[in-house]
Amino acid sequence: MNQNITIPFIEGDGIGPEIWAVTKQIIDKAVAVSYEGKNKIEWVEILAGMNAIEKTGLPLPDETIAEIKKHKIAIKGPLTTPVGEGFKSINVQLRQILDLYACVRPMGYIKGVKSELKHPEKINMTVFRENTEDLYGGIEFKMNSKEVHEILDIVKNSNSKGYVHFPDTTAIALKIVSKQASERLIRSAINYAIAHKLPSVTIVHKGNILKFTEGGFRNWGYALAKEEFPDQTYTWDTKDSVDTSNRILIQDRIADAFFQDIILNPQKHAVVASTNLNGDYISDAIAGCIGGIGISPGANINYKTGMAIFEATHGSAPDIAGKDIANPLSLIFSGVMMLHHIGWTAAANLIDAAAKQLILKGKVTGDLSITKAALSCSEFGKALIEEMTSANKINALSDLKDMAN
Numbered sequence: 336m337n338q339n340i341t342i343p344f345i346e347g348d349g350i351g352p353e354i355w356a357v358t359k360q361i362i363d364k365a366v367a368v369s370y371e372g373k374n375k376i377e378w379v380e381i382l383a384g385m386n387a388i389e390k391t392g393l394p395l396p397d398e399t400i401a402e403i404k405k406h407k408i409a410i411k412g413p414l415t416t417p418v419g420e421g422f423k424s425i426n427v428q429l430r431q432i433l434d435l436y437a438c439v440r441p442m443g444y445i446k447g448v449k450s451e452l453k454h455p456e457k458i459n460m461t462v463f464r465e466n467t468e469d470l471y472g473g474i475e476f477k478m479n480s481k482e483v484h485e486i487l488d489i490v491k492n493s494n495s496k497g498y499v500h501f502p503d504t505t506a507i508a509l510k511i512v513s514k515q516a517s518e519r520l521i522r523s524a525i526n527y528a529i530a531h532k533l534p535s536v537t538i539v540h541k542g543n544i545l546k547f548t549e550g551g552f553r554n555w556g557y558a559l560a561k562e563e564f565p566d567q568t569y570t571w572d573t574k575d576s577v578d579t580s581n582r583i584l585i586q587d588r589i590a591d592a593f594f595q596d597i598i599l600n601p602q603k604h605a606v607v608a609s610t611n612l613n614g615d616y617i618s619d620a621i622a623g624c625i626g627g628i629g630i631s632p633g634a635n636i637n638y639k640t641g642m643a644i645f646e647a648t649h650g651s652a653p654d655i656a657g658k659d660i661a662n663p664l665s666l667i668f669s670g671v672m673m674l675h676h677i678g679w680t681a682a683a684n685l686i687d688a689a690a691k692q693l694i695l696k697g698k699v700t701g702d703l704s705i706t707k708a709a710l711s712c713s714e715f716g717k718a719l720i721e722e723m724t725s726a727n728k729i730n731a732l733s734d735l736k737d738m739a740n
Contacts, residue, residue, distance in 0.1 A: 338373075341379055342378060342673075344381070347384060353663070354666045357715065365685045366682045368723060394422045411647070429644060436637055437635070448703060457601045461531075461533075463524040470611065475507065475509070476507050476508075477506055536568075537605075540553040540613070598624065622648070629649055633648040633672075634646070645670065649665055662701075674686070698715070
């Protein structure tokens with residue numbers, strides 16, 4: 336390929352600098368080995384979170400947004416969000432400002448990881464979570480505020496059948512679900528299923544209770560599949576009238592029933608499309624079933640503009656920051672997603688294969704280890720680089736390059 340690419344990065348808060356240092360070394364080594372020095376990533380640090388506040392006084396400087404817009408790609412460690420009071424979630428701000436409408440999290444069981452499930456190997460799902468609306472719009476009002484009283488008056492004088500039992504002590508948040516945002520998210524999920532030859536897309540919702548928002552998400556999804564993908568999809572209602580052998584099943588589940596399916600019938604779901612809040616819960620629930628969010632990657636993508644941010648899906652874990660014991664795999668696997676996104680498949684496959692081989696050998700950090708011989712964060716990074724550059728792995732590179740080409 337003989338390419339150089341500039342990628343901005345945000346170290347993150349808490350354990351962020353530790354896991355980023357390891358991830359950067361691994362990505363750089365994989366790129367150097369896979370492309371024999373012909374490809375290179377030029378890393379540019381951008382600021383967000385506590386580090387940004389210390390240096391600029393702002394949690395998310397305008398310069399950070401400008402750099403991401405310029406390069407259309409970034410990778411970031413975890414960022415701290417104050418609970419109750421303080422600044423708005425930087426993760427949410429990045430998604431909304433850059434219109435990164437799809438939170439994409441591919442999650443499948445990795446052999447060698449301890450799980451509490453009897454058959455975690457049945458789980459292999461990619462979650463598409465709508466990323467810009469729902470309660471994450473951050474539109475809420477304090478108890479006894481003018482806005483709350485005005486909204487309560489509207490509810491009282493409307494035809495709504497809802498109930499507000501304690502109006503004098505009520506705070507209100509607005510749930511925003513639009514047809515446009517729902518359609519573009521579900522369209523992306525269907526396109527992903529087509530591209531990866533996956534059998535189904537499940538629309539997860541709470542439409543039995545919220546008819547117009549969650550129910551709208553469901554109904555708009557079915558209508559979109561019928562209108563835009565008539566020859567590539569089918570539903571349970573149409574399965575007897577079409578040849579389903581090369582089509583994708585579009586189905587839906589009420590959110591609480593889907594949580595049961597994660598445990599009891601995970602094999603029935605390949606791609607999952609959900610509203611923002613449900614998607615947040617679902618993503619972490621699936622991750623917990625296959626070993627935790629410490630190994631789960633994530634990306635925030637706008638498929639129309641091509642802009643994307645890849646990120647660790649866990650928190651900043653300040654209680655273990657600086658102890659060199661954090662698990663860097665969530666960020667490493669997110670880096671694998673990033674390499675696939677830019678088309679550097681050989682490097683992505685090399686990291687993925689080597690990391691899974693280490694897990695199988697039990698060479699992991701303490702959160703994954705079933706013995707006392709756990710590796711530190713930096714030791715895991717060194718072990719992964721050694722695994723990537725071993726004789727056997729280098730001999731396999733020709734196959735990886737063929738896949739990339």
